[in-house]
Amino acid sequence: xxxxxxxxxxxxxxxxxxxxxxxxxxxxxxxxxxxxxxxxxxxxxxxxxxxxxxxxxxxxxxxxxxxxxxxxxxxxxxxxxxxxxxxxxxxxxxxxxxxxxxxxxxxxxxxxxxxxxxxxxxxxxxxxxxxxxxxxxxxxxxxxxxxxxxxxxxxxxxxxxxxxxxxxxxxxxxxxxxxxxxxxxxxxxxxxxxxxxxxxxxxxxxxxxxxxxxxxxxxxxxxxxxxxxxxxxxxxxxxxxxxxxxxxxxxxxxxxxxxxxxxxxxxxxxxxxxxxxxxxxxxxxxxxxxxxxxxxxxxxxxxxxxxxxxxxxxxxxxxxxxxxxxxxxxxxxxxxxxxxxxxxxxxxxxxxxxxxxxxxxxxxxxxxxxxxxxxxxxxxxxxxxxxxxxxxxxxxxxxxxxxxxxxxxxxxxxxxxxxxxxxxxxxxxxxxxxxxxxxxxxxxxxxxxxxxxxxxxxx
Ligand code: F0G
Numbered sequence: 529x530x531x532x533x534x535x536x537x538x539x540x541x542x543x544x545x546x547x548x549x550x551x552x553x554x555x556x557x558x559x560x561x562x563x564x565x566x567x568x569x570x571x572x573x574x575x576x577x578x579x580x581x582x583x584x585x586x587x588x589x590x591x592x593x594x595x596x597x598x599x600x601x602x603x604x605x606x607x608x609x610x611x612x613x614x615x616x617x618x619x620x621x622x623x624x625x626x627x628x629x630x631x632x633x634x635x636x637x638x639x640x641x642x643x644x645x646x647x648x649x650x651x652x653x654x655x656x657x658x659x660x661x662x663x664x665x666x667x668x669x670x671x672x673x674x675x676x677x678x679x680x681x682x683x684x685x686x687x688x689x690x691x692x693x694x695x696x697x698x699x700x701x702x703x704x705x706x707x708x709x710x711x712x713x714x715x716x717x718x719x720x721x722x723x724x725x726x727x728x729x730x731x732x733x734x735x736x737x738x739x740x741x742x743x744x745x746x747x748x749x750x751x752x753x754x755x756x757x758x759x760x761x762x763x764x765x766x767x768x769x770x771x772x773x774x775x776x777x778x779x780x781x782x783x784x785x786x787x788x789x790x791x792x793x794x795x796x797x798x799x800x801x802x803x804x805x806x807x808x809x810x811x812x813x814x815x816x817x818x819x820x821x822x823x824x825x826x827x828x829x830x831x832x833x834x835x836x837x838x839x840x841x842x843x844x845x846x847x848x849x850x851x852x853x854x855x856x857x858x859x860x861x862x863x864x865x866x867x868x869x870x871x872x873x874x875x876x877x878x879x880x881x882x883x884x885x886x887x888x889x890x891x892x893x894x895x896x897x898x899x900x901x902x903x904x905x906x907x908x909x910x911x912x913x914x915x916x917x918x919x920x921x922x923x924x925x926x927x928x929x930x931x932x933x934x935x936x937x938x939x940x941x942x943x944x945x946x947x948x949x950x951x952x953x954x955x956x957x958x959x960x961x962x963x964x965x966x967x968x969x970x971x972x973x974x975x976x977x978x979x980x981x982x983x984x985x986x987x
Contacts, residue, residue: 561982573904596826626822628783685713718870749871789834889966903953
């Protein structure tokens, strides 16, 4: 019989959150143009907008803040962070950055020549933005199962390696600036990439002399899935798995707001001295002197300690367990979700939830708004509002394959009772889904419209 376990921590400090009335929430969301990004955080009861920068730090991390050395150059916290990253990631050269996209800026400036392609499983939107700004062309090559919310494939973040090789042959290796493997793959549900896939992706890339970088924002969660789902890794430690995974590539960028268990910060790492030297030049201009790179000494101390905590097996079992707990609750009530449940949240399949609302009427947005009004829970649409694009030639709308709603779970912040509230609220909405109406957009910015768009409900 499996023994019941509880969270591997107890609570020392609490942060009160406020419940509101349905009438208040109806008013607030109307004022926000039916866009949850326009809400004040105080108007939210349970905030599942993102798992980024929302983690709760441990007592050990808070204690580390008091040991912050705020020297401009050579502060001790940098050396602690550097030693931790070298130990877990195995990369010799470590540069702190202000957050993930700071590192992406450095990476894309180093590798991209205008008109070249950046291949990957699925590029995150800030990465895509940086690639395009440097004249590169982002190409997503995730396996077909990764785009099917019902496929039970255990590694739906895998790259289609054959497709990647044909792409390289068709366009020529000179036209590929680098390969980026995002672990876990955020865009399709926090889906992991297997070690076998990482290895063969890197083998193919190296055959053509193409560098491989990792987007390591959720590296520990990916390693946990390798440990629990991939043959041969069940008895390896998370650190051993991380070391092997990163050993196949040339470096990584990381938003430490996720698996760094801190609220801000990022990293650029590499094994190559030449790349590091180029990165330093860019870091000085965009981030700061290389021993702080946009972070306070105290923040680097908290990050160094967070990275040591995030690879602990009991932490990861609890973390992934909580995400699976919410997924199972929703499945028990027949709410259509992306399966298997990924690492940092549960993704609802809006196409199956609201088959009668066409993508042009924002079905994902309809679910997001209904859940907020019903339960005070904030989540985010990752569908038409976030990803639909106008065809530059025909002016026609191209809708994304996946119409998802993400319930991202902050690390160590909410209890399973909170998850019960979320599941109950969403399942109630599913039971009365025929009452939901679509939306139309009444204001949109030319790029990244979902952050500031305003909507109106359709009659
Ligand atoms: N890469 C991935 C895979 C991400 O998920 C994010 C951020 C970034 C890079 C950029 O990092 O925010 O520190 O600059 N994802 C957040 C999210 C915003 O909600 O998924 P950043």
